[in-house]
Amino acid sequence: MENEVEYGNKKVRIAAVGDIHIRESDKGKWSEYFKEVSRQADVLLICGDLTDTGDEGEAEVLAQELKSCTIPVIGVLGNHDYEKGRHKLIRQILQNNNMTILDGEAVVVEGVGFAGVKGFGGGFDGHMLSMFGEGAMKAFVQEAVDEALHLDRALARLDQDHESIKKIVLLHYSPIKETVKGEPEQIFPFLGSSRLAEPLTRRNVVAAFHGHAHVGQLKGETSGGVPVYNVAKPILSRLGYEFPFFVLEV
Numbered sequence: 001m002e003n004e005v006e007y008g009n010k011k012v013r014i015a016a017v018g019d020i021h022i023r024e025s026d027k028g029k030w031s032e033y034f035k036e037v038s039r040q041a042d043v044l045l046i047c048g049d050l051t052d053t054g055d056e057g058e059a060e061v062l063a064q065e066l067k068s069c070t071i072p073v074i075g076v077l078g079n080h081d082y083e084k085g086r087h088k089l090i091r092q093i094l095q096n097n098n099m100t101i102l103d104g105e106a107v108v109v110e111g112v113g114f115a116g117v118k119g120f121g122g123g124f125d126g127h128m129l130s131m132f133g134e135g136a137m138k139a140f141v142q143e144a145v146d147e148a149l150h151l152d153r154a155l156a157r158l159d160q161d162h163e164s165i166k167k168i169v170l171l172h173y174s175p176i177k178e179t180v181k182g183e184p185e186q187i188f189p190f191l192g193s194s195r196l197a198e199p200l201t202r203r204n205v206v207a208a209f210h211g212h213a214h215v216g217q218l219k220g221e222t223s224g225g226v227p228v229y230n231v232a233k234p235i236l237s238r239l240g241y242e243f244p245f246f247v248l249e250v
Contacts, residue, residue, distance in 0.1 A: 012110045014168065015040060017245040018047030018211020019232040021080065022062040024055070030065035036243045038070040042110050044245070046099075047211040047231055048078025048118060048172025051090060059090040063097035072109045073099045076116040078172040078212060102170060104150030106158045112250060113165040115154035119173030119210070120144040122193035129189060147173075148195040155203040166250055169200060169208040178220025179230035180213040191216075200226040206250055218246070 015037050022030070037044050051058035066073060075094070081087050091101045100107055102116030122129050122144035131141045151169065158167055174180050174192030183191060191213045200208050201224025208222075211232040218235055220228050229246060236244035 010111060011249050012043065012112050013041040014043050014045060014112070014248045014250060015245045016045040016047060016209040016229065016231040016248065017233055017236065018172065018209070018230075019049040019078070019214060019234065020046060020062075021049055021052040021233075022058045022065070023052045024057045024061055026061055027064065030062075031068040033243055033245075034066060034069035037245055038068075041245075041247055042071055043112070043114075044069060044071055044073045045114070045168075045170050045209055046073065046075035047170055047209050048076050049080040049211060050075060050077065050094070051081050054081050054083030054086055054090070056086050056089045056093060059093040063093055063099070066097060066099060074107065074109065074114050074116070074170065075099060075101050076103065076118050076170045076172055077101065078118065102154070104154055106154040108158070108162060108165065111165070113158035113162055113167045114170060115151060115158060115167065116170035117147050117151045117154070117196075119151075119171040119175070119196050120147045120193060121173060121190040122195060123189040124177035124192065124194045127188070128194055144193040144195045148193070148199060151196060152199040152203070155199055155205065159203065167203060167205045168250070169205050171196060171208060171210040172212050174210045174213060174216070174228070174230065175200060175208060176220050176222055176228050178217060179210070179228055180216045182215045182217060183213050197222045197224075197226075200224070200228075207248055209246075
């Protein structure tokens with residue numbers, strides 16, 4: 001097991017990957033991957049960019065490939081899934097095929113609470129964009145603020161409905177700078193936002209997973225000590241994972 005966190009007697013193996021970028025030509029190419037995930041984990045998280053160009057045909061291929069997966073699958077959408085404005089259709093196709101897509105919601109699986117949002121950009125730490133200037137800039141910042149609020153509300157519902165539950169967060173965009181290092185600094189504002197990190201610490205999240213930055217670092221942590229994992233498939237492949245998914249046991 002790659003990492004292990006002790007929480008009582010029950011342990012749940014959580015597999016996570018992001019940026020799988022399914023294409024219509026991928027039919028039959030993912031079956032063994034999902035079978036292997038099912039052998040090694042109890043839950044699979046897919047952290048956005050489920051499709052390559054945001055086409056519903058790609059979502060249909062993923063839905064078929066996921067039939068080889070015998071464990072619960074939870075995901076969030078990524079920016080690629082929004083490319084053609086068909087994100088609602090992509091979500092519907094996957095949810096009709098036994099995948100849970102979170103967008104400001106939470107779900108409990110195997111006794112663990114999962115909360116998810118896509119997230120958004122805006123920059124990190126002292127270099128976050130501020131709500132100032134042109135309307136377009138204010139709208140950009142507001143999107144990040146709204147995503148952070150949606151995440152906080154999802155975590156709050158878990159706290160309200162399930163006392164002392166272990167909480168895991170799924171994102172596409174990063175909540176910290178450390179896991180996007182390796183990408184050009186000029187594009188950091190488009191890779192994530194520190195606004196997403198605040199709810200992780202305040203709500204005592206066990207760990208957070210994201211993707212989006214293909215040339216980043218696998219692990220970092222928030223200023224409050226919450227582990228954050230960039231599980232973008234290209235990173236896991238670069239690190240030598242035969243089957244590129246990361247497993248955390250909680």
